[in-house]
Amino acid sequence: MPNLNxxxxxxxxxxxxxxxxxxxxxYKAWKTKSVGDxxxxxxxxxLGNVSTWLIYGLVKNDFAIIIANSIILFLSLLMLFFKLSFKK
Amino acid sequence: MPNLNxxxxxxxxxxxxxxxxxxxxxYKAWKTKSVGDxxxxxxxxxLGNVSTWLIYGLVKNDFAIIIANSIILFLSLLMLFFKLSFKK
Known part of the structure; x- marks a missing residue:
């Protein structure tokens, strides 16, 4: 166990x-199907910012940065998909 | 000058x-006055996440974290203000 302060x-x-x-x-975009704003x-x-931090975390071998940015990357891709799928 | 790689x-x-x-x-919220989505x-x-990182940066004396999160804090407060000001 690492010694954390x-x-x-x-x-x-x-x-x-x-x-x-x-x-x-x-969740809101998925529920309302409304993404115009x-x-x-x-x-x-x-997406660019999260990909940059993911590479940073992988090179520095920083577990917290890797996990956090993998989750944000997944959520950003979902947002992009919703933004492009729902018309308004 | 610090030696950066x-x-x-x-x-x-x-x-x-x-x-x-x-x-x-x-910019989009300000221009359209539409924040319903x-x-x-x-x-x-x-706001919670950025405030946490700002404290983290201040304690660790990390200039990049302090500057980045100060800017994001300012933009988040603007978004909150727009969200509460514009009706739809």
Whole structure:
């Protein structure tokens, strides 16, 4: 077991919150089938940002960054799919 | 000048992309005055996540984390304001 102090736990908490940030948005888009107000550029930049952090985490072998960004990548791809599928 | 290698530059690039992720969404909300499809929970969790990373960056004295999350905090507060101001 690694010896974690409170700041490491704060980082893990931040990573956890980051992971679930887009969950309510994906759920809302799926439930309402309405995505007209969502910016496609936000989703595209998010995909770029998350892919960058995923590579960063893989190179640095940072488990928290890898897990968090894998989850966000999955949610961003769902958002992109909804944005492109639902007409309004 | 600190001695940066390519992975540090990749992290800075990730921090830059993270900073501007919500810029198109804020612009779209402001221009259309339409925010009905935006999830208030996404915005609230985003505020929690960004505040956590800001504290993390301040304690660790990590300049990239502090700058990126200050910008995202500002953009999230704007999104929250728009979400609460515009009716639909």
């Amino acid at each position: 409170w700041i490491d736990y704060l980082g893990l908490f931040g990573a956890f919150l980051s992971s679930i940030t887009f969950l309510p948005q994906v 969502l910016s496609i550029w936000m989703i595209l930049i998010l | 390519w992975i540090d530059y990749l992290g800075l690039f990730g921090a830059f992309l993270s900073s501007i992720t919500f810029l198109p969404q804020v 935006l999830s208030i929970w996404m915005i609230l969790i985003l």
